[in-house]
Amino acid sequence: MTRVAVLYGGISAEREVSLSSGKQVVIALRQAGFAVDPIDVGTDLAAVIAALTPKPDVVFNALHGRFGEDGTIQGVLDWLEIPYTHSGVRASAIAMDKQAAKAVFLSAGLPVARGRMVAIEELEATDPIPLPYVVKPSNEGSSVGVEIVRAGDNRRAEIARAWKFGPQALVEEYIPGRELTVGVMGDRALAVTEILAQANTFYDYTSKYADQGSRHVIPATVHPDAYAEALDVALAAHRALGCRGASRCDFRYDDTAGEPGRLVLLEINTQPGLTPTSLLPEQAAHLGMSFPQLCAWMVEHAACRG
Template sequence: MSRVAVLYGGISAEREVSLVSGRQVIPALRASGFEVIPIEVTRDLGALIAALTSARPDVVFNALHGRFGEDGCIQGILDWLEIPYTHSGVRASALAMDKAAAKSAFAAAGLPVARHRLVTREELAAAHPLPTPYVVKPVNEGSSVGVEIVRNGDNRRAEIARNWRYGAHAMAETYIPGRELTVGVMGDRALAVTDIIAAAGAFYDYESKYAAGGSRHVLPAQIHPDAYEAALDIALRAHQALGCRGATRADLRYDDTEGEPGRLVLLEVNTQPGLTPTSLLPEQAAHLGIPFPALCAWMVKEARCGA
């Protein structure tokens, strides 16, 4: 029986999400017959290395989210320790987490991305970096942490700049009207397209993603068949463009405001999709007949070191 260490918690802004993911994964792996060693990750890196060294797991299930958990940092440590781990390797993880680098890779692969630019706090405070409406987001965060939409007539730009706490630069990106879509990928297979409708028409923010009732998921998305197939294709090609492995989830905007089949724009790829009760990847897997324990077991079987 394989010994699997589940890493969860971490030190990013997404710690609470990771704790929930880990608490879902642990019993699922046990139900699949694995011996599971839960390891809650804190700021004590020495304690983490000691726990891994002592446990001697065959595989690490990486249920960490956000910085240091899905940006290549923990992946590098696990490569150093020669312990196979779930999800993507160092390079793909770092590339996907850096939104500017990821968009460059997507554009080079011919995938549709929104107009965007990096700005300093001072540049954002001084003037609009793009015509309104536009989105301001951290370069290296997930789960919509720190995302703001600056709309026509909005006077919050200087306030956003003044309160910015997500690094020296922010990404400004043209706001794409329409719908929020997401597509899960398992290995070489795009799963399905979900249409995400935030409660009361709100922006699909952190609260909408993880609070019960925060959003409604339409699966499969009720969109034009050509757009549906194109979304599956974009997600798989984005996964491949970054060099990902295991499971990922691509987030897209679908501008159908002038009718269908509309226009798809790739926003980003999440290399550590959430595994909480409201998360999208497990929902899509279940839609295709893959129960949660089987999804987690598949991730363990796909685990390896290196790129």
């Protein structure tokens, strides 16, 4: 029987999300017939390595955020020569650095939002680009730290003074319209989902993980050309970064002037959420794949990429 170690928890701002993903994965893998060893990852890396001794057949990486999604744990697993799920060091590190990922997407001819990295001191002093705009950390996931600054909004200096994500922020044009997402498994884009946040103006952390925080429409009711473009761009982004296994791309779709509108790639997630409210499992289910089958597919496509 294949022995799978599930890494979950971690030490990033997304620890609670990862705990939820990991618990779901443990149950699903056992239902799929695997021998499963859950490992709650904390600050002691030596303890994690000890828990991986003797080596499992596969590591299921259910970590989110820094140290779990940015190439760090991937490098450790490559060193230990243990096959693991999802992307390797290079793709994980680039995807987690939003500005670096944008550079790759631009070179591949993919549509991205206009913007730049800005020193926090500059943000505190003045609007760095025309309003409205989005302020976000360059290396966090799950919309952690994301703020929208609109015309007439006096929160800019307050946001800058409270910033805790490093000396710079990524500032991008605000794209009006709708929130779309596309999951990718291997060489296949799955479906386009529209996300309708219930209580907020954008798909923030609460909308993503709170019970009934958002409503998902699958397949998204957008123009057929926009639907096809979203599938194509998600697969192209996955390939441009060299992702493996499953990923998920998030988009803004500006149809405010009519359809087909402007599709903008926001980011790619190399460790898509696997919680009860997550989008990739929902898209897989839409295509007839159960959650245990999805997790088993990830294990079967695990690799050591050193």
